[in-house]
Amino acid sequence: MITELLIYLLVVIIIYHIFEYMKIQFHYDKCGIRYKPGVPIFGNTFSSIFGRRHFIDDLDAVYKAFPNDKYVGFFDGMKPILLIRDPELMKMITIKDFNHFVNRKPFFPKEIEPLLGSSVLSLEGDEWRKMRSRLTVAFSAAKMKGMWPSMRAVSDQVMEYLKDHQSEDIEVADLMRRYNTDVIANAGMGLQVNSLKDRTNEFFMAGQQAISFTIWRKIYYFLTIQFPIIAKLMQFLGLQLLPPAGTVFFRKIVSDSIAYRKKNNIIRHDFINILTEISEDWTLDEITGQIYFAFLASYESSTSTLSLCIHELALNPDIEEKLYQEVRSHQERAGELTFEDLPELKYLDCVLSEISRKWSAAVIMDRVCSSGYVLPPPREGGKEYEVKVGDTIYNVVNPLHLDPNYFSDPEVFDPTRFSEGNKQNIKSFTYMPFGMGPRNCLGMRFAIIKMKVLLYHLVLNYKIVRCEKTVEPIRLQPLDFSIRAVGNTYVRFKARAE
Template identity: 45%
Template sequence: MLTEILLFILTAIIGYYWYIYKKIHNRYKDRDVKFLPGVPVFGNALQYTLLKRHMVYDFDEVYKAFPQERYVGYIEGTTPAILIRDPELIKRITVKDFEHFMNHKDFFTEEMDPLFGLTLIMMKDEKWRDMRTKLSPAFTGSKMKTMVPFIQEVGVNIVEYLKEHDGKDVNLDDVMRRFTTDVIATTAFGLQVNSFKDKDNEFYRSGQSLFDFSLAQRIYMFFCDNFPTAAKFARMFYKPTRTTQFFTEIVKSTMEYREKNNVVRPDMIHLLMQLKKGTLDTNPASEDKDVGYAAVEEEVKSPGSVREWTLPELVGQVFTFFVAGFETSASTITMCLHELCLNPEVQEKLYQEVKEFKETRGKLTYENVTELKYLDSVLNETFRKWSIVIAMDRICTKEYELPPAHEGGKPYKLYPGDLVYSSVNAIHMDPQYYPNPEVFNPDRFSEENKRNIQPFTFMPFGMGPRACIGSRFALLELKVLLFTLVSNFKILKCPKTIDPIVLAANDFNIKAKGHTWLKFEPRS
């Protein structure tokens, strides 16, 4: 009897998912949208889910399958989505018609994870708009430049560490995550942490726990995607409670201490304290717009009336800084240095620029960082080839009609709740926009050539009002670090260095398979 019941349940589950599988196919067919069939339950993400390849390649496969289409169907598990291929349509969705696509998809709601759910990244509708308006003045370049000395202090620590490892193979993934941990600790939380010496400090461990995706966590994410109601009901927290308590206590105790002792330190907590009191300067300086080619131009508005922020909301915004800066910056600089190692002619050209800069200008500052044109080009080419933003996700909030995907086709109507992805990585690697895309060529972004880059084909920080609020800070951090490392070391291959780079299949983040292993030889 039990066997028959189990067999019936199994048959019902298989039947249900087969029905969903065919329903998605019929939806695309009825609306004249091309798609790859995928696999029941997993859709087009089977290879990534089974750790066979990185998710970049799943998106890329669908993108390349129909090169003449403006958009195609992408099946994410049991969710039908639209993958936009056309830069003009991306502009409409992310900028022109943003009011129809204001929100991100639910990765973690406030109910599922109180800390992550209160970040600017996860906020929705008017709550997001209000928070973004109030936070924007805190992320302008004129505010971020006060943090450059803190970044340089951490740079001293990484130089000392690498000199101690002269001649040894270095796991750059580990080293760069320690660097970004320490930068965020000092610029956001006001903490002096040296993760190169204190390797198991709690700040570093907390960061690692957020971004090292285990098999159990992947299953949980799959569960949330396919059974959101059940996940919310079960209140299955993705992040450990200890992490939430750790970050909350840091922010709370730091604010209380500064209030009591009248301590002023130009970091993120100080800016949020100013914003809470209504004393934050909301007038951006003219130099804000000139940090680098990839920087997002932030539309700064007056935050209006002073709002009474709750402690969880304040913690959430400092945590936004952590989430946005820890993994993304570490991955970008790791891939950049890996490419410099594999392309010694690029490295030498960059070194000559850095060397000449030091001889003529001396110390690197916020005011003169934009003079390093080739350094900016090297970072831009890294952003292009190894974009941390694989695709920009948006949820339709108001009915919207897409034009036909191809000439003679039908318009496609989107309804509230429908998921739309705007291609980023696939467009960055499309030879239509970037010839020989597999070649690491910073000259694509020279002063002369970058004028020819088609709008909305280079989107490393996203586009529109939902673009990364901390793009200026990220660029400053990366430029200071790259300048420091190239001026102090030759970056060399070692036996463990993989060439060409292939992304690790078992990682949600952008990492080389087997990690990036390099040698750092001190320059004389």
């Protein structure tokens, strides 16, 4: 009897969602919005949900299907999304008419991830404005300069580690993940962590567990995003999306650090010190949430960018050599790299800009409509479309970066696109690795600086060479949030003659 009842309920649920899916398609048809039919319940993301390809490829398939439309319909599971294709329309949505699109969609429901739900990524409306305004101070040039010695020290740890591993095929993502972990620990929290020596330290393992999405965690995440009632149920049952050990660890380490500093009147140039200065009325969870989010964001996005940059340099020795000549020339002329020297490294900036174009970790700039908005017709002869409060739009990033209409030979890794003579030719809002508008990436300056300091010393001291495991051409693993090469990134680091 119970079996038959469960089967009956399952059939009813499936039929209901197929009906809802068809209703959404009918709505798009009626409004003249083109779309690619997907799979009921899973929409256009069926392939990425079940590990057949990357989410970027799901987006790109819909983006390319309608080359003459400014926006099209996209089904992220059961949620109807407007996929914005037109750069000028993106500018209007993210800057000119930002007040209609202040919020982002919930990435981590607060019900099941209270720490991340308190982060600047998840906050909405006036709460977000207040948090963003305060946090902007934490990422000023002056604050970054204060963190520079910590970044340099962690970079030196990587150089020292590679001295004893020159004959090995190095798995670069693991190396870069340890580097990013230690930068956040040192520069962000004043903790002396060396993940290259202490390979299973609690700080590193917290990040490793958080980004390891099993198929069950992926399904769990999908269900909580698609069906908010499930998130409420998980809250009632006391279940979290991310391993609870990570949140317990971060709460303890932040609270202990704040208490110790207050008791001993200690001031350090790190995020904890900055946040305690600007957050007199914040709860411990609000402070911890900002640090936890910064850690997780840095842990994977900067890791992806650095790993693929090293991968591309191994595949393009002429580009690596040109970069080496710049950093060697600077070293001979000015001596040790300082914070003030960074703007002088023009080619290094070109290399990072190009890797951020070709392999952007941004993927989309999602926005939720906070007050009614009318979009212009999607194409000539079409009709205007009213975006209602609560509707979600995706401003695409990666598909634009790889569109030959905006970048010639987009699959080619060519840093000269961003040279002084060429970058002025890049069309506005076709290059957005850190987003655009008031909700762009707050930690952009921090991310760029820590990547530059490592790449500078890496190329100065070691030649990046291919090994048997180096994959060419680079293709993405079918992951949800990470940007990693199929087969991972393996290279060898050969010390340069002094």
